[in-house]
Amino acid sequence: MAEAANTMTVDNAEDDLADIRAGAAGNRLAQSALVTRHLPRVYALAARLVGNPATAEDITQEVFLRAWKQLPHWEPKARFSTWLYRVTVNLCRDHFRKKREVTMDLLPEREEPSLGPEERLSQSQTSRRLLTAIHELPERQRAALVLCALEGHSNIEAAEIMEVSVEALESLLSRARRKLRAHAFERS
Amino acid sequence: MTRPDDFSEERLIELVAAFGADPRAWPVKLGDATIARLSSPPPALAKALAEAAELDTGLAGLPRVEPPTRLFADILDAAPQANVDKPMAWRRIVAGWGARLAAGAAALAMGLSLGLGTAAASAPASDPFADLESVIADYEAFGRAGGMEDR
Numbered sequence: 001m002a003e004a005a006n007t008m009t010v011d012n013a014e015d016d017l018a019d020i021r022a023g024a025a026g027n028r029l030a031q032s033a034l035v036t037r038h039l040p041r042v043y044a045l046a047a048r049l050v051g052n053p054a055t056a057e058d059i060t061q062e063v064f065l066r067a068w069k070q071l072p073h074w075e076p077k078a079r080f081s082t083w084l085y086r087v088t089v090n091l092c093r094d095h096f097r098k099k100r101e102v103t104m105d106l107l108p109e110r111e112e113p114s115l116g117p118e119e120r121l122s123q124s125q126t127s128r129r130l131l132t133a134i135h136e137l138p139e140r141q142r143a144a145l146v147l148c149a150l151e152g153h154s155n156i157e158a159a160e161i162m163e164v165s166v167e168a169l170e171s172l173l174s175r176a177r178r179k180l181r182a183h184a185f186e187r188s
Numbered sequence: 189m190t191r192p193d194d195f196s197e198e199r200l201i202e203l204v205a206a207f208g209a210d211p212r213a214w215p216v217k218l219g220d221a222t223i224a225r226l227s228s229p230p231p232a233l234a235k236a237l238a239e240a241a242e243l244d245t246g247l248a249g250l251p252r253v254e255p256p257t258r259l260f261a262d263i264l265d266a267a268p269q270a271n272v273d274k275p276m277a278w279r280r281i282v283a284g285w286g287a288r289l290a291a292g293a294a295a296l297a298m299g300l301s302l303g304l305g306t307a308a309a310s311a312p313a314s315d316p317f318a319d320l321e322s323v324i325a326d327y328e329a330f331g332r333a334g335g336m337e338d339r
Binding site: 023024025027028031035039040043044047048053056057061064068071072123126130131148150154155156166170171173178180181184185 | 208240242246250251255256260264267
């Protein structure tokens with residue numbers, strides 16, 4: 001399938017490459033730039049996938065530890081960001097294989113000042129149901145949904161991260177969204 | 189490559205099912221005919237769009253996820269150190285040994301001088317001035333005995 005990707009990527013591959021070279025030589029500014037550029041999305045991806053802030057922190061640290069080791073050997077065949085997200089997804093998968101239970105102590109409620117108290121309560125309940133539903137999704141469906149619908153990756157990048165075809169990714173997304181709807185909106 | 193206006197209703201429903209109700213989030217370029225179809229959709233597509241929009245709104249309302257600030261510092265702490273640290277490390281080692289050697293040499297010199305002083309104090313027989321005094325005494329005795337006259 002050769003349909004065009006959407007263009008929601010926020011990182012800059014050329015900046016990454018320069019910072020990888022300098023960072024491998026120990027340049028603190030370059031290392032800092034890499035962390036600033038990628039930490040928020042790596043952490044968010046991990047947190048959405050595992051549903052637990054402490055575990056997400058551990059996974060994020062491990063991702064960057066691997067990145068630091070990788071810097072001197074980095075070959076620009078793939079985007080650095082794609083590599084980071086792939087490692088994140090794989091570490092989250094390893095986490096689930098070791099530890100089956102999923103905790104749901106994720107994230108403070110989002111306060112929307114424009115909403116009245118009733119609407120706010122309704123949104124909060126919807127969020128809770130959706131988060132529960134997301135964590136009940138099979139691993140690959142959850143990863144596809146989080147990457148595309150929550151973290152704004154293009155279908156092509158998400159497919160690359162998950163190492164699946166674009167068609168397989170689309171199928172995972174369809175199934176994930178169908179289950180979410182059934183869980184979060186049709187049960188109530 | 190799918191041409192922009194090739195999307196059947198069935199394909200549009202598939203896209204909605206996978207990527208949501210907002211065509212800007214779809215991985216395709218839409219032609220005018222497709223956009224027109226989406227603006228007045230047939231019932232099945234309209235239903236799919238409405239359901240997807242409800243889910244999209246719910247997903248957009250999920251809490252934001254932001255890393256704790258200390259995580260940034262923790263990660264940077266584990267980053268590789270500068271290569272220039274290696275020669276610096278050698279310099280530190282050399283400088284450290286240099287300082288130790290200098291301190292050792294100073295201690296040795298001080299030890300030697302103290303040792304000599306101590307040795308002199310504890311060995312009066314070898315005092316060169318003691319010998320000189322006895323030589324002077326012998327000389328004076330010799331003079332008194334007339335062996336040597338002042339002129």
